[in-house]
Amino acid sequence: MVTLIVATTSDPASINPATALLAMPGWIAGPILPPDIKSFSNKQTRVIQHDRSILKEDDLDLRWEEATGEVIDEVIFLSRHTAVSNRPALTVHPIGVLHLKDGESPPQGGKPGWAALPNPRIGPWFRLLKKMAEAHGLVPEFEVFVV
Structure with a gap:
């Protein structure tokens, strides 16, 4: 791999x-x-x-x-990554722009209506990211989430 x-x-x-x-x-x-x-x-x-x-x-x-x-x-x-809330954020997420239809222009690139399959390691990465953010005192200033 x-x-x-x-x-x-x-x-x-x-x-x-x-x-x-x-x-x-x-x-x-x-x-x-x-x-x-x-x-x-x-x-x-x-x-x-x-x-x-x-x-x-x-x-x-x-x-x-x-x-x-x-x-x-x-x-x-x-x-x-810019969070919708405009608050500082730490994220882990698959790439893609499923919310756009063919012919629409993605503002940050990609292909309209397409997203990669989520990596099975996203869950463990997210839990580690959350744990590290809390250990370094970044929460609640930073949102920590999976998109």
Whole structure:
């Protein structure tokens, strides 16, 4: 199982966790995906980093497979999310825009009427996120939820 983690240097909510992850031992530089996406590998995990918005990046798993021959089992995006309440929030959620119909233009990218299947690890990730937020005194200032 190969996991692809996608980060962008244009979003602190993306680059800060990616920087912390890449500071852990075992990472080596990987191939550069066209046009200029850097990558790193550690066991069965790959991190790709670029300076564009990750909201407009489609088919990164297929692009990775084409460039490397590795099949990606899951893609995780590290990104900022704006809560409907406009309160600071920490979220874990599958990607997609099911609420839009064909022909409507998603403001943050994606395909209208489509969403990825939820990863079975979302539940455990959410429980860990909630536990860490409470341990660091971020609750109740931050909402912690699954979308």
